[in-house]
Amino acid sequence: MIFLHGAHVASWTPxxxxxxxxxxxxxxxxxxxxxxxxxPICFPWFGLNARDPSAPRHGFARLSSWTLxxxxxxxxxxxxxxxxxxxxxxxASVWPYRFEARxxxxxxxxxxxxxxxxxxxxxxxxxxxxxxxxxxxxxxxTTRIRGLEGLPFFENDAPRATEEIRPMNxxxxxxxxxxxxxxxxxxxLGNAREIHVNASGARGTVVWNPGAAIAATMEDFTSDGWKxxxxxxxxxxADATISLQPGQSHRTRVTITVT
Ligand code: TA6
Numbered sequence: 001m002i003f004l005h006g007a008h009v010a011s012w013t014p015x016x017x018x019x020x021x022x023x024x025x026x027x028x029x030x031x032x033x034x035x036x037x038x039x040p041i042c043f044p045w046f047g048l049n050a051r052d053p054s055a056p057r058h059g060f061a062r063l064s065s066w067t068l069x070x071x072x073x074x075x076x077x078x079x080x081x082x083x084x085x086x087x088x089x090x091x092a093s094v095w096p097y098r099f100e101a102r103x104x105x106x107x108x109x110x111x112x113x114x115x116x117x118x119x120x121x122x123x124x125x126x127x128x129x130x131x132x133x134x135x136x137x138x139x140x141x142t143t144r145i146r147g148l149e150g151l152p153f154f155e156n157d158a159p160r161a162t163e164e165i166r167p168m169n170x171x172x173x174x175x176x177x178x179x180x181x182x183x184x185x186x187x188x189l190g191n192a193r194e195i196h197v198n199a200s201g202a203r204g205t206v207v208w209n210p211g212a213a214i215a216a217t218m219e220d221f222t223s224d225g226w227k228x229x230x231x232x233x234x235x236x237x238a239d240a241t242i243s244l245q246p247g248q249s250h251r252t253r254v255t256i257t258v259t
Contacts, residue, residue, distance in 0.1 A: 003035065006062035007082040007103045010038035012111045012256075020111070020195060020258055022136040022229035026220045034062040036220035037134045037229070039113055039254075041103065044095045044127035046237040052094040058132070060090060061101065069102065077108025085120075097125045114253040119244035126243045130206065130235030131254045133197065138190020140209055140227050144168050146194075147184035148205070153177060172226065173211025179239060181205035183254070184232055194259045199234035201252040206233040 001011045013019045023037035034040050042058035049055040056063055066082040073079075084101045091098070098121040106112045119125040137143045144166040152162050153176045166187075168174060183197040183205060199205070208231040210218065215226040234254050236242050242250050 001038075002080060002082075002105060004066050004068065004082065005029075005031075006035060006064065007041055007066040007084065007105075008035045008038050008062065009105055009111070009113060010035055012107065014109060014258060017258065018191060019136050020256065022134040024220050024222065024225050024229075026222045026225065028220055032063060033220075034058070036218075039134070040132045041115060042128070042130040042132050042233075042235065043101065043115065043117070044097075044099075044129070046128040046130045046235065049094055055094045058130070059095070059128075060093060064090075066103065075108070077106050077110075079104055079106040081105075095127070097121045097123070099125065099127075110255055110257040112253060112255040114251055116249055116251045117242075117244070118249040119246055122246055124243055124245055126241050128235065128237045128241050129202075129250075129252050130233050130237060131199075131202075131252060132206075132231060132233045132235075133254065133256070135186055135188075135195055135197075135230050135232060136228060137186065137188045137230050138228070140168070140172055140230060141170060142189040143230055144187040144189070145184045145207065145230075145232065146187055148178055148181055148207070151178050151181050154179070167207060168209075168230065172209060173214065174207055174209050176207045177237070178205045178207070179203065183234055186230060186232060195232075196257045196259065197232050197234065198255045198257075199253065201236075201250060202234040202254070203236055203240040204234070204238075206235075206237075207231065208233065
């Protein structure tokens with residue numbers, strides 16, 4: 001299921017399998033609000049905007065209505081391309097540049113999502129992008145992530161650290177930014193499956209679960225919703241912010257497979 005609102009891939013269930021993406025039962029599905037779950041597109045900034053903290057968190061892309069540019073079939077997969085360009089509203093925002101974004105979703109035995117942004121302005125443009133995937137897991141308490149062991153990360157405001165054990169081993173709340181990781185493998189033990197997330201054109205990975213206390217403050221989470229999800233997000237933020245000269249493009253791609 002893909003919405004024009006935010007070019008939002010809200011669900012993906014490979015034939016004969018269970019849903020891979022998590023979608024909150026309390027998501028509001030209304031104008032002006034992001035969908036909680038699936039794959040929100042964070043663009044052209046991630047988190048709070050440093051220059052204008054009143055600007056929408058994670059940028060305007062996930063709140064915008066995208067246009068269907070095309071759809072096609074190739075072998076066993078179907079692909080859909082959606083587009084977003086600057087508007088009077090975006091040009092009046094804290095990020096006033098001209099741009100073209102194309103988002104291609106390819107659905108089959110694997111899911112791949114590709115965000116391509118072109119600078120159509122006459123000046124250099126900088127932006128952050130994150131494909132903020134929410135994955136469905138049987139129980140966060142028995143979920144682990146493989147592939148991030150030993151890599152440096154930032155957790156909340158703490159200084160840079162590394163951890164040799166697998167992150168998520170038994171914990172709930174987590175909010176980590178790995179500046180040099182291109183995905184990972186979610187070991188969803190309760191569903192006896194592994195979800196492989198591979199990114200290209202994305203220098204960093206974010207791992208997030210709100211845990212009980214933070215989820216209770218978020219109106220689009222049910223009280224137990226956080227137990228069945230884990231975000232493994234890929235993109236370019238902070239030191240990896242992208243700069244494009246006029247006419248240049250950047251592509252961020254995430255491919256998800258399940259074993
Ligand atoms: O990716 C982690 C994060 O930035 C968290 O800090 C958390 O707040 C989450 O994204 C969800 O953000 P949202 O604006 O969708 O509530």
